[in-house]
Amino acid sequence: MSKKSFRQAINEALRQEMRRDPRVILMGEDVAGGQGGSADNPDAWGGVLGVTKGLYTEFGAERVFDTPISEASYIGAAAGAAATGLRPVAELMFVDFIGSCLDQVMNQAAKFRYMFGGKARTPLVIRAMYGAGFSAAAQHSQALYPLFTHIPGLKVVIPSSPYEAKGLLIEAIRDDDPVIFLENKVMYDDEEDVPDDSYTIPFGEANLTREGDDVTIVAFGRMVNFANQAADRLEKEGITCTVIDPRTTSPLDTGTILDCVAETGRLVIVDESSPRCNMATDVAALVAEEAFDALKAPIRRVTPPHTPVPFASVLENLYMPDPARIEAAVKSVMGYKAKQEA
Amino acid sequence: MAGTITPVTMPKFGLAMTEGKLADWLVSPGDAVTAGQELAEIETTKITNVYESPAAGTLRRQVAPAGETLPVGALLGVLAGSDVSDAEIDAFIEKFQSEFVAGDEDGADEASSEPEMLDVGTRRLRVQDTGARDAGVPLLLIHGFGGDLTNWMLNQGDLSGTTRVITFDLPGHGESTKDVGDGTPAMLAAVARDLLDALGIDRAHIGGHSMGGAVALELARLAPERVASLSLIAPAGLGKTINQEFIDGFITADRRKTLEPVLQLLVHDKGLVSRQMVEGIIRFKRLDGAVAGLTTLAKASFENGQQKENLRPLLEAYKGPVQVLWGAEDEILPVSGSEGLPSEVPVSIFPGTGHMPQLEKAAEINAKLKDFAAKS
Numbered sequence: 030m031s032k033k034s035f036r037q038a039i040n041e042a043l044r045q046e047m048r049r050d051p052r053v054i055l056m057g058e059d060v061a062g063g064q065g066g067s068a069d070n071p072d073a074w075g076g077v078l079g080v081t082k083g084l085y086t087e088f089g090a091e092r093v094f095d096t097p098i099s100e101a102s103y104i105g106a107a108a109g110a111a112a113t114g115l116r117p118v119a120e121l122m123f124v125d126f127i128g129s130c131l132d133q134v135m136n137q138a139a140k141f142r143y144m145f146g147g148k149a150r151t152p153l154v155i156r157a158m159y160g161a162g163f164s165a166a167a168q169h170s171q172a173l174y175p176l177f178t179h180i181p182g183l184k185v186v187i188p189s190s191p192y193e194a195k196g197l198l199i200e201a202i203r204d205d206d207p208v209i210f211l212e213n214k215v216m217y218d219d220e221e222d223v224p225d226d227s228y229t230i231p232f233g234e235a236n237l238t239r240e241g242d243d244v245t246i247v248a249f250g251r252m253v254n255f256a257n258q259a260a261d262r263l264e265k266e267g268i269t270c271t272v273i274d275p276r277t278t279s280p281l282d283t284g285t286i287l288d289c290v291a292e293t294g295r296l297v298i299v300d301e302s303s304p305r306c307n308m309a310t311d312v313a314a315l316v317a318e319e320a321f322d323a324l325k326a327p328i329r330r331v332t333p334p335h336t337p338v339p340f341a342s343v344l345e346n347l348y349m350p351d352p353a354r355i356e357a358a359v360k361s362v363m364g365y366k367a368k369q370e371a
Numbered sequence: 372m373a374g375t376i377t378p379v380t381m382p383k384f385g386l387a388m389t390e391g392k393l394a395d396w397l398v399s400p401g402d403a404v405t406a407g408q409e410l411a412e413i414e415t416t417k418i419t420n421v422y423e424s425p426a427a428g429t430l431r432r433q434v435a436p437a438g439e440t441l442p443v444g445a446l447l448g449v450l451a452g453s454d455v456s457d458a459e460i461d462a463f464i465e466k467f468q469s470e471f472v473a474g475d476e477d478g479a480d481e482a483s484s485e486p487e488m489l490d491v492g493t494r495r496l497r498v499q500d501t502g503a504r505d506a507g508v509p510l511l512l513i514h515g516f517g518g519d520l521t522n523w524m525l526n527q528g529d530l531s532g533t534t535r536v537i538t539f540d541l542p543g544h545g546e547s548t549k550d551v552g553d554g555t556p557a558m559l560a561a562v563a564r565d566l567l568d569a570l571g572i573d574r575a576h577i578g579g580h581s582m583g584g585a586v587a588l589e590l591a592r593l594a595p596e597r598v599a600s601l602s603l604i605a606p607a608g609l610g611k612t613i614n615q616e617f618i619d620g621f622i623t624a625d626r627r628k629t630l631e632p633v634l635q636l637l638v639h640d641k642g643l644v645s646r647q648m649v650e651g652i653i654r655f656k657r658l659d660g661a662v663a664g665l666t667t668l669a670k671a672s673f674e675n676g677q678q679k680e681n682l683r684p685l686l687e688a689y690k691g692p693v694q695v696l697w698g699a700e701d702e703i704l705p706v707s708g709s710e711g712l713p714s715e716v717p718v719s720i721f722p723g724t725g726h727m728p729q730l731e732k733a734a735e736i737n738a739k740l741k742d743f744a745a746k747s
Contacts, residue, residue: 030546196657224546228657234626240646264438 033223035216036080038191039156042198043081043118045227047088050116053202054092056103057120057156061085061095077122078158078217100130104155108138108207111153116202123169124157124211127176138207139182150205154198158214159187160251160301161338161349165214170338170345172302174249177209178278178311184208184232185279189253191221196230197276203229213251233280237289241269244359245289247312248272248299252350256299259355268363278308286312287320294325295362299350304332326365329358376463377426377450379410383443384420385524390473391415392440393447398430404450411447418524418730419645428452431460442473486520486546492565494548497540500570502531508599509535509572510744513563515581515607516668517621519545519655522580525733530740537575539566541583543664545655551664554671556582556608556680560589567597576744578602580729581704582672584609588682591689600747601686601693602740605701605726607672608682610708615676617703618669622662627653639700639725687713692747696739698724698731 033041047053055061059074060081075082085093096103100121107119121127127134134155141149161170177185184206188194194212201208238257241264248256253274260270271289275282290296296316300309309330316328331350339345381391394412398404409421410430428450435447446467449460486499499520502509510530514522520538530536540547541559552558563586567575576599579587584606591598607613620633627649634649635641656662672679686693695718697706703726709718719739721732729736 192654224654224658226546226549227659228654229659230657231625237627237646 030222030224032220033191033195035188035191035194035212035219036078038195038223039080039198039212040082040084041223041225042195042202042227043084044087046199046202047084047092049227050202051092052114052116054094054110054115054117055081055084055088055120056094056096056107056117057081058096058098058103058122060120061090061093076120078214080212080217081120100126101133104130105133105137107153107155108133108141108151111138111151111207112141112149116152116154118154118156118202121155121157123165124159124173125168125171127157127173134177134183134207134209135180139180141182142206143182151207152202152205153207154201154204154210155207156198156210156212159211160213160215161333161345162215162251164340164342164345166340167337172211172250172300174209174211174278175302175307175311178281178308179306182207183279184277186210186232186277187250188212188276189236189248189250189274190216191219191223193230193236193274193276195223196228197232199227200229200232204232211250216251219254230276232277233282234276235282235285236274236276237285238272238274240271241293243268243270243293244295244297244362245271245273245286245293246297246299246355246359247286248274248355249278249308250301252299252301255350255352256355258352259359262352262356263359268359270359278311281311283315283319286315290316290320291323294323295359296324296328297331297355297358297362298328299331299355301333301350304330304335307332326362329362331355331358374455374459375426375428375452376455376460377428378446378463378467379422379425379430379448379450381441381443381445381447382413382422383528384413384415384418385521385528387521387524388415388443390440390442393435393437394419395437396433396448397421400430400433403427403429414645415647418648419642420525422447423734424450426450431455431457432464434464445471445473488546489566489569491562491569494542494550494562496542496548496562496566497546498566498570499527499538500535501527501537502533502535504535506534508744509537509575510740511563511567511572511575511577512536512538513559513577513579513583513586514538514541514544515583515605516618516672517544517652517665518580518583521545521651522727523729526729526737526740529733529737533741534744537566537570537572541586543661543668549658549660549664551667554664554667554669555589556585556672556682557589557593559586560593563587563590564594564597573597574599576600576602576740576747578604578740579606580604581726582607582668585672585680585682588685588689591691592685595689595691598689598691600691600743601689602696602743603686603693604696604728604736605698605704605706606682606695606708607678607704608680609686609695609712610704611678611681612676612705613673613678614703615673618673622665622669625653625656636702637726638731639698639723640731643727643730683712686716692743694719694739694743696728696736697721698726698728700724701726
């Protein structure tokens with residue numbers, strides 16, 4: 030066990046699965062060489078943010094290959110490779126690029142098992158960076174997990190820490206269905222203790238990072254850390270929160286969410302994606318339908334506004350949910366008083 | 372002595388503890404307390420435990436409020452007689468706070484010693500080796516089924532003050548290799564012997580808990596010349612039955628909700644099972660090969676609520692000193708396993724204690740281990 034960054038945890042998961050199973054291959058733009066690479070030194074970088082560094086050196090050009098800048102071709106190739114027996118991990122770089130290859134994901138990979146009478150398996154993982162906070166502007170900052178969650182046949186994973194990332198990525202690679210694995214780009218240098226050996230974290234099983242009596246906070250990806258920071262501050266004022274990290278939006282651990290809301294009676298959902306038809310609306314609908322009687326206050330959603338992600342950092346900061354906004358939302362549901370009936 | 376002021380400070384439960392949360396005060400300002408009385412509940416990332424008063428007196432001040440997280444050694448409150456003035460108390464607190472440096476507590480060197488990975492034969496074991504090298508015969512502590520070296524977190528630091536103490540993760544456990552061979556205590560005893568070889572230790576006092584007790588007995592059969600004494604804590608192999616619900620539940624439970632009630636069977640005070648303790652075990656069970664290893668170990672020793680091996684003949688054949696320590700309320704291996712042992716074997720039964728006396732009655736167990744080693 031040692032401290033590892035989010036980046037190292039993902040690299041280690043890829044490396045260990047590639048050692049374990051020769052069918053695991055990597056493909057994507059710059060995953061082998063990338064920026065700074067050359068014929069003599071193809072491993073200079075390892076992806077735009079260095080996540081796949083060292084894998085080309087260890088596994089060679091047959092298992093780690095750079096693709097042309099054509100998402101439609103290599104995501105399609107990865108889906109086909111998965112259907113015919115390999116276990117590809119394709120890197121889309123920025124999740125915003127999904128527009129160029131959505132058919133390969135939505136109409137092909139996601140549908141194979143269903144349309145071939147359950148006889149086809151598609152053990153494909155698509156890794157991609159998501160999220161704002163990097164001043165990467167509107168076309169490189171989106172949190173598009175609701176888009177994938179909407180499509181039956183895909184599994185969608187949003188790790189919230191280095192420990193979570195390694196276990197969930199190994200689970201994703203061993204899974205026989207297409208998995209979208211989304212990495213928040215500002216978390217790559219986050220560090221925590223991560224076991225050196227391989228381990229798996231099952232999909233569809235939420236993690237409670239803390240338990241409290243007053244408010245349930247459901248948060249996704251990077252927002253889990255923000256929710257914990259808010260909960261730390263609130264605890265000093267005597268308000269205790271349960272924080273749920275669902276880990277996967279598809280499948281979604283609805284049982285844990287409903288159980289926790291039944292205990293606290295109040296719900297705040299923190300979602301970094303655009304507010305219409307996102308995970309916050311999905312969870313709010315679930316709880317309104319299944320746990321209405323448990324609610325002591327209206328459900329509150331903490332999300333960005335319905336606008337593209339701004340480039341200017343001051344506007345981007347204003348756009349993003351943060352611990353202070355979560356804290357305010359929790360206080361508002363705590364302070365809610367039902368109107369007296371006339 | 373008139374005018375004595377005793378600081379109540381954040382205790383250090385276990386080598387890895389650097390800070391703790393003052394979960395609750397159990398006495399109010401102005402209350403008279405006796406030495407050893409429970410003053411406060413302290414939560415660490417591993418366990419919730421009570422803090423016993425270091426002295427008699429009156430709790431004059433609660434410096435830290437309940438709910439606060441503080442470094443080890445930080446001032447929580449002040450004990451003093453009623454003859455000490457408030458001004459003196461204030462001056463004491465001011466002086467303490469101005470001089471306190473977090474992480475500067477006694478034994479900081481020893482506390483910072485991290486477990487290390489060690490190649491032992493064909494296996495890789497996580498080993499924590501603490502205490503003085505030249506302080507006589509070392510003590511090797513062997514944990515039980517599903518445990519790891521942190522089972523000794525309340526013992527190793529305390530005992531290291533007077534002797535060299537070695538704890539390790541058995542194969543299949545913690546961070547050690549998940550290869551458990553045939554899973555028998557005899558096989559694990561061979562690993563323990565190999566560990567002594569690797570550490571250059573000729574002879575050691577052996578403490579074994581639960582399945583680790585069976586391993587200790589097998590080590591006494593395999594290499595009696597290496598065993599200076601045996602301290603068996605709620606050991607397997609002496610009684611007939613085992614709580615199969617615990618064994619099966621431990622293997623199959625894969626989430627907090629199902630695992631927590633299983634772990635609560637281990638202790639009499641159910642509040643000791645913290646969410647971090649549960650999470651730690653879930654994390655261990657997620658490692659590749661962990662559940663398979665546990666299954667092999669369980670099958671080798673236990674079946675249908677019965678213990679497969681009667682190890683009493685090994686205890687009787689061993690010529691060195693043996694002591695047996697057991698919690699009266701053990702829900703895993705009933706305390707009746709301590710009955711009918713040879714008369715020269717001292718048996719200590721701890722009332723109000725479950726299967727983990729080394730956690731629940733750490734101070735008493737540490738005293739028993741120290742005294743026994745000194746006499747042996």
